Amino acid sequence: MATAAEHIARLNTLGPRRSGNEAHRTLIDEVAAELVALGYHPERDTHTFERWDVDERDVSLTVEGRTVPVASAWPYSGETGSAGVTAPLVRLAGRRPRWKDARGRIALVEVANVEVPASLLVDSWDGPMPFDAVANPVISAELAGIDLVAARAAGVVGVIAVWRGLADVEAHGQYLPFTRPYAGLPAVWAPESERERLLEAAGRGGSTTLVLDATRHDSGTMDTVWAVSPGSGIHADESVLVVTHSDGGNAVEENGFIGLLELARDAAETPHDRTLVFVLVAGHLRIPAVTAHGQATTAWLHAHPELWSPVAEGPTAVAGLVIEHLGAKHGRDDDPSTEAGTDDVEPELLDATTPEFAALVRAEWRNPAxxxxxxxxxxxxxxxxxxxxxxxxxxxxxxxxxxxxxxxxHAGVDLDLLARQVDSFRALQRRLADAPDRAHFGTVRRPGRLRKLLAVARIAGFLARRAGR
Structure with a gap:
């Protein structure tokens, strides 16, 4: 089996694994082959969907005769054909743009890369949070609430979303947002360095040509792969699910299959009481293609209750391990602001859904901090x-x-950190596979209606304060 360093190099060679593209399908096949080499008999679910794609060479922006760099295309937004669309540029402000004011025009909207308090996203089991706040373009793109479907219905012919508060090096290539349905309206992201000039051009109603020569493929396919290592003890009728996804744009998102393969190897070599199920889901970057609700793993759970559900024949899932973004460094390797040789690892974010599992993390994770x-x-x-x-x-x-x-x-991967995290997951898997009684795992307590309403109110308040600045 390949080493972690070889896997990371392979991901960089493959390039972005947009859901269902050739690189994505190649990686899925390679992981399945490694499972076979470990002695498994992997199964597959094939998802067929309409796949949207564009090469960055087929995306361009010209404003008042000047070529403007594009940070990235807006996935599944729309397409213009090779000639593009030409129209006056108009700025729309606020969280709820008046799209009708841009009828027949190209709308310019701003998206701030906001610093969100950690307490709006996660809760603490005890003591302080691992970090106070997070500024991540994934979260900012979602919180911006830009509705391209509504814009198209209002007669807008194109949208330019310009970043604010995100360095150009980080803005380049962002595949965002990745959770939306196809909109039928071409849209692109522009870097912050172009913000002032774009705002000035919009103030003049400057002629703008947007080219987004994307294609749609009716028969895109991608496979979710899973393999089972049967338990050999009295709890063989209970399962532990080990999950990651295969699609991703770089060697951090997603490299979780490296950990999944190591845990599958350990299960093949070490007898274990409970049944272990290793699941490599497809569709994380195209969630609407596989499920109407939740994440890509939702589709696998719906398709295979016999491997987890207590009301189906087969093992009942009593625990899960979810492996994503191994060895993540804080900055990209091509970021000129990052000093060589500095300790640049991103703070590890570990969710535990019961207090017993929180205690297990403290006991087994190879980073006591x-x-x-x-x-x-x-x-x-x-x-x-x-x-x-x-x-x-x-x-x-x-x-x-x-x-x-x-x-x-150039995604930053710290191989030493990656190895420590895989070792941690291996230790957790051994504990979960052989713990004497599932009662030690605790019970998941989902938030009640009141707690949800209060959380939504806090988020709405945060966004209102941001809008008022």
């Missing part, structure tokens, strides 16, 4: 969310550097 958190009332970040919703106790690594969704060969 890590403080596990519990999911917030509104959202569980990452592919651990479906397990949380099904009441399956789980531990999930979901560290989120700013470059997480950037399509780049």
């Amino acid at each position: 890590v403080r596990p958190v519990r999911p917030g009332a509104v959202v569980h970040l990452g592919e651990g969310e479906p397990l949380w919703e099904k009441g399956i106790p789980a531990i999930a690594l979901v560290t989120g550097p700013a470059s997480l969704l950037a399509e780049t060969a």
Whole structure:
């Protein structure tokens, strides 16, 4: 089996694994082959969907005769054809733009990379949070609330979203947002360095040409792969789910399969009481293609209750491990502001969905400084969310550097940190596979209606204060 360094190099060679593209399908096949080499008999679920794609060479922006650099295309926004669309540029302000004011025009909107208090996203089990706040373009793109479908309905012919508060090096290649349905309206992201000139051009109603020569493929496919290591003890009728996803734009998002393969190897070599199920889901970057709710793992859970559900014939899932974003460094390797040789690892974000699992993290994680958190009332970040919703106790690594969704060969991966995290997951898997009684895992307590309402109110208040600045 390849080493972690070889896997990371392979990801950089493959390039971005947009859901269902050739690089994505190649990686899925390679991971399945490694599972076979370990003695497994992997199974597959094939998802067929309409796939949207564009090459960065087919994206351009010209404003008042001047070529403006594009930070990235807006995924599944729309397409213009090779000639592009030309129209006056108009600025729309506020969280709820009056799209009708841009009828027949190209709308310019600003998206701030906001610093969000950690307490709006996650809760503490005890003591302080692992960090006070987070400024991540993934969160900012979602909180911006830009509705391209509404813009199209109002007659807008294109949208330019310009970043504010995000360095150009981080803005380049951001594949955001990745959770929305196809909109039928071409849109791109522009870097902050162009913000002032774009605002001035919009004030003049400057002629703008947007080219987004994207294509749509009716028969895009991608496979979710899973393999089972049967238990050999009295709890073989109980399962532990080990989950990651395969699509991603760089060697951090997503490299979780490295950990999944190491844990599958350990299970193949070491007898274990409970049944272990290793799941490599596809569709994390195209969630609407696989499920109407939740994350990509939701589709696998719905398709295979026999491997986790207590009301189906087969093992009942009593625990889960979710592995994402191994070895994440804070900055990209091509960021000129990062000093060579500095300790630049991103703070590890570990969700534990029961207090017993929080204690288990403190005992087994190979970094004693890590403080596990519990999911917030509104959202569980990452592919651990479906397990949380099904009441399956789980531990999930979901560290989120700013470059997480950037399509780049320069994502920062610390191989020593990656190795420590894989060792930690191996130790957790052994504990979960052989613990004498599932009662030691605790019970998932989902937030009640009042707690959810209060959390939504806090988020709304935060956004209102931001809008008032």
